[in-house]
Amino acid sequence: MKESIVQLKDVRKTFPGVVALSKMQLDVRKGEILGLIGENGAGKSTLIKVLTGVYHPDEGQIIVEGQERQFKTPQQAISAGISCVYQELNIEKLLSVTDNMFINKWIRKGPLLDYGKMHQIAQDMMKKLGLDVDVRKPAGHYGMGVQQMIEISKALLANAKCIIMDEPTSSLSEKEVEELLKICRDLREQGIGIIFVSHKLEELFQLCDRITVIRDGEYIDTKDVADWDNDSLIKAMVGRSLDNQFPKEVGVRSEQPLLEVKNLNRKDVLHNVSFKAYGGEVLGFSGLVGAGRTETMRAIFGADPIDGGEIYIRGEKVDIKNPKDAIRAKIAFLTEDRKGQGLILNESIQNNLILANLKGYKKGLFLNKKDMDTMGEGRINELSIKCPSQEERVGQLSGGNQQKVVIGKWLNTNADIYILDEPTRGIDVGAKVEVYQVINRLVKEGKCVIMVSSEMPEILGMSDRVLVMREGRITGEMSRSTDAFNQESVMKAAWEV
Incomplete structure (x- = not known):
């Protein structure tokens, strides 16, 4: 020894x-x-x-x-x-x-x-x-x-x-x-x-x-x-067996797309990115690091400028210039950088949970503390956030519990379109399953979920369709209902020039 x-x-x-x-x-x-x-x-x-x-x-x-x-x-x-x-x-x-x-x-x-x-x-x-x-x-x-x-x-x-x-x-x-x-x-x-x-x-x-x-x-x-x-x-x-690490549940896909992106362009970054995303489905985005997946999502959410392209929600063209416009259009965006862009680490769990929907908790000129307390307890129980109380500073929580707070923040907006960029990065398998269950619930409610992930098992395990990006372009699409829905097809679209 x-x-x-x-x-x-x-x-x-x-x-x-x-x-x-x-x-x-x-x-x-x-x-x-x-x-x-x-x-x-x-x-x-x-x-x-x-x-x-x-x-x-x-x-x-x-x-x-x-x-x-x-x-x-x-x-x-x-x-x-x-x-x-x-x-x-x-x-x-x-x-x-x-x-x-x-x-x-x-x-x-x-x-x-x-x-x-x-x-x-x-x-x-x-x-x-x-x-x-x-x-x-x-x-x-x-x-x-x-x-x-x-x-x-x-x-x-x-x-x-x-x-x-x-x-x-x-x-x-x-x-x-x-x-x-x-x-x-x-x-x-x-x-x-x-x-x-x-x-x-x-x-x-x-x-x-x-x-x-x-x-x-x-x-x-x-x-x-x-x-x-x-x-x-x-x-x-x-402390328990996770018989199904990817508890995929298939929803009822909407007839018309909730979100449609046409010819999204940004010099040297995005090149004519076009796709449709439906309610009641998980649309996965795969590709190598630097393929343009995050840049696409940030452009849709108005976090980054674009040189050209159009965005439609429920068939109507929308002009999204910044994240406020996106939130008004009922789009939620869970960023891959939870600490730098998703949370205020020195603030309480409760305050972080209301960040994206302050108006929803206002009573006149002031915030309604009673409603905030009720909401906070509900989200903590719903998402199994481990914490002493909702007054705990988010910076004191583990990475997985911080991620749950970010998810709870966006659930409070009651959005129709949820963009989840690396939603399970840095969290354990138990917490991952809990995140997947939230995704399943959103899909059952007819919401549109777009999931960016670098983990191949996750993409194939939870998506109804997968779009693959390479060098700022969409290079492949695979549907769960086809034989091409496999790792080989995804990797081929991600690598081949």
């Missing part, structure tokens, strides 16, 4: 009214990749913050290479060899790659910074990770994949013995994911321990040596990856 690098033993962490961790166990060994999985709200984020010195445990032990440690600051955890690459990258995009790697650990030459030496070290580190980048350029010049490698480089420069990767693939393209997994394997060969946090089961099975499951703040089990399968892992994670 390999020696342990980092262990948690019987760790407990509480907040007012909430037990976040109880008797938590963890053991990551030298030269292994340990998968960590649990539902949103299971305690993964709290566990990571305890390991990295952001939180101090109320009880229990943190043991690093056989020695008990107490971290009062993140710097103490880094000095002990524990680093974290967070889902929300800590990158200063205007600074160079070198500056990002050496922040707070500058190399000096007399009174000046030794940029020659730092550039060389940064360049060598990037090459070591298989990247050919100009480290003198701003970090924001490069995509998410390179920015993530910068974060990993920062950890390696700090002589990390254990690197925590928190949902590292959630915003990466397929090629970038492959590169990241290769880097993880290389780091394992160097004897570094990795805690790989992910909701994507296929990644855990493909990459990890062992998988640890936690649920409701408690340790459930750790087993070799060969001793888990999809069903046993899901059951351990959610």
Whole structure:
């Protein structure tokens, strides 16, 4: 058995009214990749913050290479060899790659910074990770994949013995994911321990040596990856079996389209995008990252300008210049960036739920608190949002519960057309099923649901029709009722020129 690098033993962490961790166990060994999985709200984020010195445990032990440690600051955890690459990258995009790697650990030459030496070290580190980048350029010049490698480089420069990767693939393209997994394997060969946090089961099975499951703040089990399968892992994670991960229900499609888009154009981005979307159906949009799916949805919602094209709702042409116009036209848009564009993190759950429909809760010049309280409790129960109360700040919730708040915000508008851009990104399989049930309910009510997703099983599992985009154009359409409704057809339309 390999020696342990980092262990948690019987760790407990509480907040007012909430037990976040109880008797938590963890053991990551030298030269292994340990998968960590649990539902949103299971305690993964709290566990990571305890390991990295952001939180101090109320009880229990943190043991690093056989020695008990107490971290009062993140710097103490880094000095002990524990680093974290967070889902929300800590990158200063205007600074160079070198500056990002050496922040707070500058190399000096007399009174000046030794940029020659730092550039060389940064360049060598990037090459070591298989990247050919100009480290003198701003970090924001490069995509998410390179920015993530910068974060990993920062950890390696700090002589990390254990690197925590928190949902590292959630915003990466397929090629970038492959590169990241290769880097993880290389780091394992160097004897570094990795805690790989992910909701994507296929990644855990493909990459990890062992998988640890936690649920409701408690340790459930750790087993070799060969001793888990999809069903046993899901059951351990959610405490129940999910016999149908994609509970698709077919609605009654409207005779006429609720939404019709004709020749939507934007220079160098969208090229004559045309399609029809009906009530009582889920229209899926597939394609590679950068294919123009999100740009199409933002254009329909008035968030981005267009150079030409027409939009019709129930057969009538509408002029949508901004999101306010779209909301008046009964269009809802769940953005893929829930934290940056979907929520106000410092506001309460209740206040976020009414953001898109303030007028609906006004009583004269003031907001009707009684109606807001009733609505808030109803949405929390309906969407199974885990929280102490509706006055809790949204920023304190797990990613999956934040996503449910965004969905609740748009349900409060009683829209006819729901555009859902990556609606299950970064949430666990249990929460995903709950989102799918909301989609089913909307379809049953005759609403039009447009779903953008980068997950092929989700697209095929929940859509009635699939449109495929490539380089700003629609390149394929598949219907559930035909033999062409399969992964091969979708990938062919997404890749072939």
